[in-house]
Amino acid sequence: MITVTGARKDFGTFRALDDVSIEIPSGTLTALLGPSGSGKSTLLRSIAGLESLDAGTVVIAGRDVTRVPPQQRGIGFVFQHYAAFKHMTVRDNVAFGLTIRRRPKAEVRAKVDELLEVVGLEGFQHRYPAQLSGGQRQRMALARALAVDPEVLLLDEPFGALDAKVRADLRRWLRRLHDEVHVTTVLVTHDQEEALDVADTIAVLNRGRIEQIGDPDTLYDAPDNQFVMSFLGSVSSVGGTLVRPHDIVLERPAPDDTRANGPGRVLATIERVVRLGFEVRVELRDADGERFAAEVTRGVAQQLGLVAGEQVWAVAPSHAVRDLPQPPDAGVPADAAEADEVASTAGVGEPARA
């Protein structure tokens, strides 16, 4: 269990963490999710001991580590850009933490063999980091972090520098790895899909505070506020009512239709119909000029004969409507934009990049 209580961190006059408390149960995979600058990395680095808190405590496995240096916290850390030792083979990189701890050679060999298998790099042990793909390098980084049997594994956008396909493959791989190894893992990501895909629990951060903590279903289906709802998936406003696009029901107006617009029901003009595989996204504009989107199956789209320029009723069914507050003094995020952050490449308890 990792317990952070009342964490506060200021950089000059800027408050990066504002009274953050979170409990991360042993053996779980928790994602810290939020927009750029929300404090995710600062929270992770505070757990690692790479930042010292201005107030609050960090307890790992029952031990108060608030004032304990990073090397003595029993953590493994993997960054977006992994600082591999370029002159060392994959095997020696993975063995590094064990070698500097002067573990017996046979033990190191056995442990490294096991880890190379776990991360699927058995055939690559004699290569040098420059001879690996980005995804392979990050798997090597994970093997190296796991080699010293850390109490917790802290991952800061570990797949952030990889292309979308490799990223998706690797996060599923991480999930399977976690199910095998069960080490308590905290993953920083700004990508809601990544968080929904891999995490048991998601903590949504915004402006240095935690907006909500819960399992992916709860956060998606029962968000506490508009920020969480918008951050965890797309949202449309139907006459001022917030709803997920796939929950919107479209109806053709009857020839003698005299119904008026109301909350959760508007007559809208179809601007575009976009096919997304099995689904169709219908881009709409209401009489006030408000644009929003609905998602329906291709079957429904064909049945209704949805064509640009025509009018449809867009209805937010009452079961799907969420009357949510705004979070205190915060806005709805524009979107979960790609963070163009370049993560620090410093390692924990090891020399700088060689």
Ligand SMILES: Nc1ncnc2c1ncn2[C@@H]1O[C@H](COP(=O)(O)OP(=O)(O)OP(=O)(O)O)[C@@H](O)[C@H]1O
């Ligand atoms: N060493 C520092 N000095 C000054 N300000 C900092 C420092 N580290 C972080 N900050 C600021 O604290 C805020 C939170 O940063 P943090 O890296 O935790 O955000 P994040 O949620 O991880 O964002 P990103 O996804 O962009 O990395 C940002 O506004 C950042 O500019």
